[in-house]
Amino acid sequence: MRRPNLSLRQLILLAVLVGIAAPALVVLTLSDRLTRSSVEPILASQRAAVLSLASTSLVDPLWVLDESATKRAIEQLLADASVCSVSLLEERPGAQELKTAKCSQGWPTVDMAAGIKRDGVVLGTLTVGFDDGATDKLVRERQQQIVAIVAFQVVLGGVVILMVLYTRLIRPIDRLKRQASAIAAREPHEQGDWQRGDELGELGKHLNHAGEQIDSLLADMEAKNTQLRQMAMYDHLTQLPNRTLFREVFTHEAAFARRHRHLMALLFVDLDRFKAINDTMGHAAGDRLLLVVSERLRAAVRGSDLVCRISGDEFLLLLRDAQSADMVQATVQRMLDSVSEALELQGGQQAQVTASVGVALFPQDGEDFDELVRHADMAMYQAKQDGRARYAFYEAHLDAALAERMELERELAEAIRGNQLVLHYQPIVDAATGVVRAVEALVRWQHPTRGLLYPGAFIQVAEESGQIRELGAWTLEAACQQLSRWKSQGRHPGSVAVNLSASHFRDQRLPEQLHELIQVHALAPGELTIELTESTVMSDSEASMKTIHALRDLGIELAVDDFGTGYSSLAYLKLLRPKKLKIDRSFVRDVPGDHDDCVLVRAVLGLAHALDIEVVAEGVETEVQRQFLLGEACTLQQGYLYSKPIPAHDLALRLNAWP
Numbered sequence: 190m191r192r193p194n195l196s197l198r199q200l201i202l203l204a205v206l207v208g209i210a211a212p213a214l215v216v217l218t219l220s221d222r223l224t225r226s227s228v229e230p231i232l233a234s235q236r237a238a239v240l241s242l243a244s245t246s247l248v249d250p251l252w253v254l255d256e257s258a259t260k261r262a263i264e265q266l267l268a269d270a271s272v273c274s275v276s277l278l279e280e281r282p283g284a285q286e287l288k289t290a291k292c293s294q295g296w297p298t299v300d301m302a303a304g305i306k307r308d309g310v311v312l313g314t315l316t317v318g319f320d321d322g323a324t325d326k327l328v329r330e331r332q333q334q335i336v337a338i339v340a341f342q343v344v345l346g347g348v349v350i351l352m353v354l355y356t357r358l359i360r361p362i363d364r365l366k367r368q369a370s371a372i373a374a375r376e377p378h379e380q381g382d383w384q385r386g387d388e389l390g391e392l393g394k395h396l397n398h399a400g401e402q403i404d405s406l407l408a409d410m411e412a413k414n415t416q417l418r419q420m421a422m423y424d425h426l427t428q429l430p431n432r433t434l435f436r437e438v439f440t441h442e443a444a445f446a447r448r449h450r451h452l453m454a455l456l457f458v459d460l461d462r463f464k465a466i467n468d469t470m471g472h473a474a475g476d477r478l479l480l481v482v483s484e485r486l487r488a489a490v491r492g493s494d495l496v497c498r499i500s501g502d503e504f505l506l507l508l509r510d511a512q513s514a515d516m517v518q519a520t521v522q523r524m525l526d527s528v529s530e531a532l533e534l535q536g537g538q539q540a541q542v543t544a545s546v547g548v549a550l551f552p553q554d555g556e557d558f559d560e561l562v563r564h565a566d567m568a569m570y571q572a573k574q575d576g577r578a579r580y581a582f583y584e585a586h587l588d589a590a591l592a593e594r595m596e597l598e599r600e601l602a603e604a605i606r607g608n609q610l611v612l613h614y615q616p617i618v619d620a621a622t623g624v625v626r627a628v629e630a631l632v633r634w635q636h637p638t639r640g641l642l643y644p645g646a647f648i649q650v651a652e653e654s655g656q657i658r659e660l661g662a663w664t665l666e667a668a669c670q671q672l673s674r675w676k677s678q679g680r681h682p683g684s685v686a687v688n689l690s691a692s693h694f695r696d697q698r699l700p701e702q703l704h705e706l707i708q709v710h711a712l713a714p715g716e717l718t719i720e721l722t723e724s725t726v727m728s729d730s731e732a733s734m735k736t737i738h739a740l741r742d743l744g745i746e747l748a749v750d751d752f753g754t755g756y757s758s759l760a761y762l763k764l765l766r767p768k769k770l771k772i773d774r775s776f777v778r779d780v781p782g783d784h785d786d787c788v789l790v791r792a793v794l795g796l797a798h799a800l801d802i803e804v805v806a807e808g809v810e811t812e813v814q815r816q817f818l819l820g821e822a823c824t825l826q827q828g829y830l831y832s833k834p835i836p837a838h839d840l841a842l843r844l845n846a847w848p
């Protein structure tokens with residue numbers, strides 16, 4: 190059976206009512222019987238006493254037959270309030286029964302009789318009719334008293350119990366309930382003042398404590414939630430929205446723009462050569478630069494436009510109400526100008542960075558976020574291809590070629606990290622003796638689907654995407670490791686040459702890194718040759734020269750690669766003082782048949798000998814070329830005539846065979 194759903198207050202009230210009123214009712218119900226049972230013996234003994242007294246008072250008058258005294262005694266008896274009627278029957282012969290009554294006919298009476306005796310002689314019988322209505326009256330009076338007492342008890346008991354229960358139980362429980370509800374509903378609530386030492390006081394104190402803990406947990410959770418939301422939706426460095434939030438806002442705005450036929454522009458901004466700046470100036474400087482750039486981007490657009498950072502040096506911007514392509518163009522140009530202004534980094538370092546921007550318009554260049562971002566990304570690539578520090582609008586025909594190129598970049602990043610790169614080695618031989626003097630490490634990419642790729646297929650991509658630094662680091666590590674392994678196997682190929690490109694030389698930390706590498710692999714500095722091209726030295730010559738000098742100071746050898754193909758500056762050659770010059774194979778290819786090439790080779794050899802620089806002829810494919818070069822005292826030669834670049838394992842077998 191379901192219990193009625195009563196509140197505590199109702200239940201207590203009910204309990205009090207039942208607990209107090211029920212006994213009272215029982216008392217009242219039984220009071221008639223109880224009163225009667227207590228009153229009746231009293232009345233009976235009173236009546237017996239009256240009867241006995243009356244019969245005693247009649248003894249003498251009856252003995253002496255004094256009629257008047259008998260009457261007086263009977264009248265006296267009749268005067269008693271409890272007596273209704275008196276009847277006297279004398280025992281003497283001829284005596285008449287004497288009957289007197291004062292109550293009306295039919296009045297309830299209780300008749301009691303007693304014999305009147307003297308010296309054992311029965312003189313008569315006295316019968317007294319006692320008023321039975323007196324019993325009821327007495328019982329009623331008693332009952333009224335009981336009712337009054339019970340009522341007083343019920344009221345007083347009820348009031349006292351209810352007051353105590355209300356002040357000591359119901360009210361505190363109400364307070365506890367309110368406090369607990371406020372805690373549960375996470376409403377602001379005050380601590381209860383629980384001074385009392387009973388169970389409710391204890392409970393109140395526990396609730397206060399629990400409330401405090403819940404408040405602090407909630408505050409903690411709130412703070413964590415805010416932090417998580419901040420982390421999930423905003424970039425931690427610049428505090429700009431991140432891609433997730435940008436996508437949300439874009440989706441919302443796109444629906445609005447579609448309804449109101451507004452034009453929106455999505456801008457993909459990528460900083461040019463940021464990675465190089467980050468690597469050369471350090472990460473703190475890179476972070477500061479990103480902060481300044483993000484400020485500039487924000488300032489260049491309207492407050493209602495959205496700027497977000499999606500990764501290292503990439504930003505997305507949403508121009509909500511673009512109005513026209515011309516307006517977008519003006520905004521983007523303003524933005525590019527602002528970004529490229531010189532800025533001061535910590536410690537007064539000056540820096541300058543430019544950005545390439547790709548623009549895709551909504552809805553014409555893409556219906557959804559991913560498509561639009563992809564197209565803006567492609568347009569940004571186009572801007573990079575066009576020479577950086579500029580913008581390009583997405584055009585449908587960009588798709589195929591750029592997508593392929595971007596895919597290649599992504600794959601290359603995976604390749605560098607996923608160990609898909611391998612080094613092949615090509616010996617540099619003393620043509621007079623056939624002894625291997627050195628090996629050049631040349632990188633290959635073991636592509637998972639396209640087979641072995643040669644540097645021509647990916648070095649430029651690595652250069653342009655900034656991945657060349659990572660690739661170079663990998664090559665240096667792998668080459669040094671290999672040389673060290675050969676050495677430990679007793680097969681020393683002289684030294685190993687590694688190609689590094691211009692951006693490596695802009696990094697002032699390169700000497701330190703190479704020094705560490707040499708130490709780790711227990712190589713002598715002279716066992717590592719760095720090949721660089723003339724154009725490397727020419728670009729950003731001041732910074733590169735600093736690095737080059739530091740390398741030379743370390744004892745690391747330098748070789749100028751492809752000599753003769755760049756803007757050969759003799760002044761630089763003097764400054765560089767490389768250990769080796771490598772005559773480009775385009776000059777070797779046609780010797781001795783081509784007179785000009787022969788003159789050029791001789792000139793280079795003459796110059797190098799004068800400056801005490803060794804010369805390596807590249808691309809030697811034929812015996813005739815070998816003989817010609819030997820005849821010109823160019824003994825160090827490299828080319829297919831001796832060996833193509835081959836895997837380390839194959840080269841080791843060859844080294845066994847060579848003197």
Ligand SMILES: Nc1nc2c(ncn2[C@@H]2O[C@@H]3COP(=O)(O)O[C@H]4[C@@H](O)[C@H](n5cnc6c(=O)[nH]c(N)nc65)O[C@@H]4COP(=O)(O)O[C@H]3[C@H]2O)c(=O)[nH]1
Nearest residue numbers: 631632643644645664688689690808809810827828829834
């Ligand atoms: N036709 C012909 N070619 C010959 C002959 N002997 C050698 N070669 C090729 O000439 C290139 C010599 O390397 P390089 O001038 O440093 O030119 C290299 C170098 O500038 C660059 N490269 C290679 N590996 C790396 C690397 O690890 N880092 C960087 N930054 N560049 C690299 O890629 C260029 C091309 O490398 P590869 O394709 O391996 O091409 C190699 C080699 O296979 C020959 O007798 N005839």
